[in-house]
Amino acid sequence: MNAAGLAAWIRHAAHLVSADAEHLTRLDAAVGDGDHGLNLDRGFGAAAEAVGALSDDATPGKVVLTAGRAIVSKTGGASGPLYGTALRRAGKALGDRTEVDAAALGAALAAALEGVQELGKAAEGDKTMVDALIPAVSAYEGALAGGADLASCVRAAADGAAKGAEATVPLRARKGRASYLGERSEGHMDPGAASTALILRALADVTVEG
Amino acid sequence: MVGIVLISHSPALAEGAAELARAMGVGKAVVEPAGGDVDGGLGTSIELVEHAVARADAGDGVLLLADLGSSVLTARTFIEDAEDAGDVAVLLADAPLVEGAVAAASMAATGAGLAAVRDAAEAARDHRKLR
Numbered sequence A: 001m002n003a004a005g006l007a008a009w010i011r012h013a014a015h016l017v018s019a020d021a022e023h024l025t026r027l028d029a030a031v032g033d034g035d036h037g038l039n040l041d042r043g044f045g046a047a048a049e050a051v052g053a054l055s056d057d058a059t060p061g062k063v064v065l066t067a068g069r070a071i072v073s074k075t076g077g078a079s080g081p082l083y084g085t086a087l088r089r090a091g092k093a094l095g096d097r098t099e100v101d102a103a104a105l106g107a108a109l110a111a112a113l114e115g116v117q118e119l120g121k122a123a124e125g126d127k128t129m130v131d132a133l134i135p136a137v138s139a140y141e142g143a144l145a146g147g148a149d150l151a152s153c154v155r156a157a158a159d160g161a162a163k164g165a166e167a168t169v170p171l172r173a174r175k176g177r178a179s180y181l182g183e184r185s186e187g188h189m190d191p192g193a194a195s196t197a198l199i200l201r202a203l204a205d206v207t208v209e210g
Numbered sequence B: 001m002v003g004i005v006l007i008s009h010s011p012a013l014a015e016g017a018a019e020l021a022r023a024m025g026v027g028k029a030v031v032e033p034a035g036g037d038v039d040g041g042l043g044t045s046i047e048l049v050e051h052a053v054a055r056a057d058a059g060d061g062v063l064l065l066a067d068l069g070s071s072v073l074t075a076r077t078f079i080e081d082a083e084d085a086g087d088v089a090v091l092l093a094d095a096p097l098v099e100g101a102v103a104a105a106s107m108a109a110t111g112a113g114l115a116a117v118r119d120a121a122e123a124a125r126d127h128r129k130l131r
Helices: A003-019 A021-031 A035-050 A060-072 A078-094 A102-120 A130-145 A149-166 A177-185 A193-210 B009-024 B046-056 B072-083 B096-110 B114-125
Strands: B005-006 B029-036 B060-067 B089-091
Touching: A003 A021, A003 A035, A003 A060, A021 A035, A021 A177, A021 A193, A035 A060, A035 A193, A035 B029, A060 A078, A060 B046, A060 B089, A078 A102, A078 A130, A078 A193, A078 B072, A102 A130, A102 B046, A102 B072, A130 A149, A130 A193, A130 B009, A149 A193, B005 B046, B005 B072, B005 B096, B009 B029, B009 B096, B029 B046, B046 B060, B046 B072, B060 B072, B060 B096, B060 B114, B072 B089, B089 B114
Parallel strands: B005 B029, B005 B060, B060 B089
Antiparallel strands: none
């Protein structure tokens, strides 16, 4: 996968987030402050724009880092620092390489998870985006260890994230506004886990096409 | 003197807490608000935090206090960037916003260093109201 492939991912993610913004906001309205879709739409829109303004010789790492910076400054809610940190850490992990293989992308995904956990202090089961990211990283690493190619690894990660997001429904929130609701936060999918699954599905879509 | 920046989702809350903290800092402490998003609505903005830190920085470091949720995450992200850039010493206090701001401004006005101002803000957590 090259820089153009990763730029296509950011653009496609912005498109999916925009199309799904109302749904994400509805999920957030049930347990959070009801702005997740709107915030993320603004953040990923800014990311797609920033990535589009890069010169043709930008490395894959630079593309992802640039997207992360735009998301930090333009998103607004907690998802700005969290997704921004995820992308910036992933971009740093990609380094100066011009071609990203399956192992490098896996290391970037793991770095994103580490950044999110360091910043948000969320553990597995707290009903956050971490509950989609952890199964995504383990599914990716499992596929990689089994000798799968990059596209299959990404597909495994996207499926893992989707299952992880589904599994947040019965959980009780222990982070963010939803944690003030105690047992009333149960029975709703976590909006951050849902958007994480969406963004990884965007990566799987462009990887298959590429 | 150590500068203080108050990060809140609400511009009015950040400004009001800053006004109170400045009074307790006997007019000496520099307390700058970073409230709301760039359009003046409720939210958080790393750009507003950047500007407030630049205003509060007199060369002795800047202490951040944040209200909740994304304010805290934005503060922590700002600090990570500031550490990478290495141009100004910035710490986030693990303290309640109003009590912490008043304690930090009181301590900063004495000319104490950044760690002492942070400690004063964090100790404000133990000031109970009913016992």
